[in-house]
Structure formats: C-alpha cells, structure tokens
Amino acid sequence: MSDDVLKRYRESIDNIDAALVFMLAERFKVTQAVGRYKAEAGLPPADPGRESAQIERLRTLARSANLDPDFSEKFLRFIIDEVIRHHEKARAAE
Numbered sequence: 001m002s003d004d005v006l007k008r009y010r011e012s013i014d015n016i017d018a019a020l021v022f023m024l025a026e027r028f029k030v031t032q033a034v035g036r037y038k039a040e041a042g043l044p045p046a047d048p049g050r051e052s053a054q055i056e057r058l059r060t061l062a063r064s065a066n067l068d069p070d071f072s073e074k075f076l077r078f079i080i081d082e083v084i085r086h087h088e089k090a091r092a093a094e
C-alpha cells in the first residue's frame with residue numbers, strides 16, 4: 001500500500017500502543033508487589049472502596065480529556081479484575 005497519510009497515522013498508533021504496553025507492564029509490576037504484600041499481611045485481594053474512588057477519578061479525568069467515561073471505567077475494571085485474579089493466586093500460594 002502506498003498511502004503515506006495512513007502510514008504516518010499508523011506509525012503514531014504503533015508508538016501509542018507501545019507506550020500503553022510499557023505503562024501496563026509497570027502497573028502490573030507494582031500490583032504484583034501489592035499482591036504479595038496483601039497476601040503476607042492477610043489483607044483481602046479486592047478493596048471495593050478504593051476501586052470506587054479510582055473509577056470516579058478516572059471518569060472525571062476522561063471527561064476532561066474528551067474520552068468516553070464509560071469506556072474508561074470498563075477499561076479500568078478489566079485491568080483491576082485481572083489484578084484481583086493475580087492477588088488471589090498470590091494469596092493461595094501463601
């Protein structure tokens with residue numbers, strides 16, 4: 001394909017996707033440590049109060065960034081659910 005406009009857009013999309021992967025990798029690095037800490041301290045994997053605060057904060061940020069708040073919430077929910085699964089595994093291994 002010799003469409004230079006589309007090629008440039010896609011280069012930018014690829015850079016953004018790479019940044020997302022690195023950011024998610026860092027986030028999961030921290031949450032793995034949180035999971036070990038919670039397992040050792042006997043804390044429950046999920047903290048619904050903390051999650052509600054995170055979701056409200058992210059929805060506000062999304063609105064100010066012209067991003068769909070419902071999408072932002074779904075995205076965070078998806079990530080947190082995976083983190084909770086990791087925490088549960090860490091607790092089972094304790």
Ligand SMILES: O=C(O)C(=O)C[C@]1(C(=O)O)C=C[C@@H](O)C=C1
Pocket residue numbers: 031034035045046047048050051054079080083084087
């Ligand atoms: O902050 C915590 O307590 C975490 O375990 C991290 C995290 C998150 O991924 O942000 C995951 C699960 C909790 O329910 C709340 C938040």
